[in-house]
Amino acid sequence: MELETVEVEFRVLEETLSKVDSLTESVAGSLGELSKSGSKAERAIQPISGKTYSMAVYGKNLEASLRVIEGIKGYAKLSAECEKVINQGPGLVGAQNYAKSISKLDKALGELKGSPMSSFHKVVSKMEALILKGRGAFQEDLVRTLDRAYNPIDAAGYVTQERRMPTVNPEETAILRELIEYFINANDPKDSLYIGKVTNYMLSSVAELGKSVQPKQRVNKGNYERGSNPIHIYTAALKGLLMAEAENLSHLFSHRDNIRMYYFDEIAAGVGAEFVKTVNGASDHVRRNMTTDSLMVFELIECTGILITAIQTISKRVPTVLNEAMKRLQSMAHEVFTEFLKYIDTRIQNMQQLPPESGVSDATIDIMSRMGRLADYKASALISISALSGPGAWIPTPKPAWASILPPASSGPTKPDPMEMLSSYFSDAIDALLLGLEMKSKAAGRKNPQVGLFVLTNLALVERFATKSDVYLILGESGGDRIERLRKRALNMFLESWKATASNLMDQTIVRPGSKQLSSKDREAIKEKFKSFNSEFEALVQQHRNYKISDKLLNETLVKEISFICPLYHRFYDRHCGGDFSKNVDKYIKYDKRQFDEKIESLKK
Known part of the structure; x- marks a missing residue:
């Protein structure tokens, strides 16, 4: 029973599937006909669609081209407007307006090069040429303004008349400020132009003075007299010019301290280098004429110190060339200290005839005159002697005979203060003189009382010279004690016969x-x-x-x-x-x- 039921259901299913296959074939046939019809329609419509698309693209391109043309016209118009200003020059339109025109062009050129319009080479080239022309005109105007502001002067006249060096007037300072500000903002600073111009102005203003500083061989071979060389006027002129420029820069860069100090330091370095050349020429002359012109080295030290101090009042940076020059001059001064002691020795040894026992030696007059002139340079002598290792560093080698007669003077620290060292040096020079005269007198066959009187007579002159000059101030208490030691020694010799007689x-x-x-x-x-x-x-x-x-x-x-x-x-x-x-x-x-x-x-x- 169940089997029959299944067979019936199977037959019904087969019939249904057969109907579905027939329907599928019918649909497929209909789709084929529809496909043929669609292909014909597509072939008919395609030309019309292509033309419509092309027209749309053309329209878009036309709109873009019109926008480009409008943009280029704007750049061309801006270029034409700026060209009028640039052609007039900053002197007519004012530096500020001139700078604005160049800045507009510079900005527009950057935009143009970064846009699709960069292919308009003529417009780009035109703008680039105008910018270059504008910057060139600005630089020319800067040069002209600097030439007006820094026209060389007779600096010596200002010094001798005790007048302040001139500064740049406010109007030109304002122009310079605008010009320099433009180049700074354009990342094209003209530092070397300004620094070079100002440095040349200063050096040109003292050129003749610098030449006169170079010593000439004198017909009269007398000793160098303080102030006979114009080195002090030369130094004062450079100092005055630097101080005036510091004032100029403070007005020019009132809110730009870094730039102001950079400019001043560079100018000071240039001026310092030329100053050192001049000083080196003078010091070479001193070395060749040490016997007569040795004291000039202290004047060179004095002037170098003046310039260094002046720069230090403005800047923390002293030009290296000046510091190096000071060291060289100090070293030469050390030679002068030693050479003077040698000179004392030689001067006494070369005496052909001694004066009477109560007479003053020409050597004493000569040496004390030299010592008095040296005392006039106390400040620079102190600077120089402070660099020595300690008292006695100036004693010649080999050690002279006079230096072994008396025991070394007691001294405090190994390296006392410079004033004590200078006092010790002057005392050694007086020892060299008086003990040298003592030895010379004994060698001439004089008895101790005569030698003692001779030394005391010359010692009296030494003291008179000392009290009439700064020698007395330099010697101080310790120097006074050294003189008393010499006096007691000479008195003992003088009183020798009286003491022998008193023994009776x-x-x-x-x-x-x-x-x-x-x-x-x-x-x-x-x-x-x-x-x-x-x-x-x-x-x-x-x-x-x-x-x-x-x-x-x-x-x-x-x-x-x-x-x-x-x-x-x-x-x-x-x-x-x-x-x-x-x-x-x-x-x-x-x-x-x-x-x-x-x-x-x-x-x-």
Whole structure:
């Protein structure tokens, strides 16, 4: 039963599928006919569709071309407007308006090159040419303005008349500010143009002065006199010009400190380099003429220091060439210190004839004159001596004989302050002079008293020279102690004969206990003492008078020193004036105490 049911359902399914296949074939046939009809329609419509699309593209291109033409017309119009301004020049339209025109062109050119219109080469080239022309005109105007503002002057006249160096007037400063600002904003700064022009202006203004600084061989080979070279005027002129330019730059770059300092430093470097060339020429002359012109090196140091200090008031950066020049000059000054001591030695050794014992040596006058001139350069001498290792660094090699006569002067620290070192140097120079005269006098066969008087006479002149110049201030207390050491040494030599004579007054006779009388031997000894003393004393008095000491103050000082003998004579006189050694005392005692003192006092006349 179930099997029959399944068979019936299967037959129904087959019939249904057969109907579906028939329907599918019918639909497929209809679609084929429809496809043929569509192909015919497509072939008919296609030409019309292509023409419509082409027309749309053409329209779009036309619109774009019209926009490009309008854009180019705008650039061309802007170019024409700016061309009128640029052709007139910044002098007529004003730097600010001129700069705006160039900036507009520059900006427009950038836009044009970055757009589809960049292929319009003529327009691009025209704008580029106008920009170059505008910048060139700006630079020419900058050059003309700088030429007007920085026309060389006679700087020497300003210095000698004590006038301030001229500065750029406000109108030209305003023009320069606009011109320079334009180039800075255009990333095309004209630093070298400005710096070069101002530097040349300064150097041209002192050119003749610089030439006159170079020393010429003098017919009269006298010693160099301070101020006879115009180096100070030259330095003052450069200092004044730099100070004026610092003021100019403060107005020009009131809100641009970095640029202001850069310009000043570069100008100062250029000026400093030329200054050093001039100084080097002068120092070469000094080296060739050390005997007569050595002190000029201190003037060169002084002037170099003035310029360095002036620059330091404006900038933290001192040109390297100036610092290096100062070191070279200091080194030369050290040579001058040593050469002066050598000169003292040579000057004394070359003396053909010594003056009398109470006479002043020409060498003393010469050397103290030189020392006085050196003292005039105290400031620069202090700068130079401070670079030495310590006292005595200036002593020549090999060590001269005078440097070994006295023990080294006591000194504090290894390297004291510069003033102490300069005092020590001047004291060494005085030692070299007076001890040299002492050795020269002894070599000539003079006795110690004569040598002592000779040294004391010259020492008196040394002190007079010192007190009339800055030598006294430089020596100070320690230098005064050094002079006292020399004075005591010379006094001891001078008083040597007086002390020997005074030894006769040293009474060593002894009265035996229980006896009121001297022995005959002692009496004879006292007689001999009086005889020797009287003879030697009268010889010394006569010798002193023969010295003919013209320096009254010195003579009074010497007599005061000789007076040490008075109390000794008084004591000896008091002990023996009663006749304890002889019944005929008048034969042996020639002076009572008053007469003796008067005799000593008479030596002052």
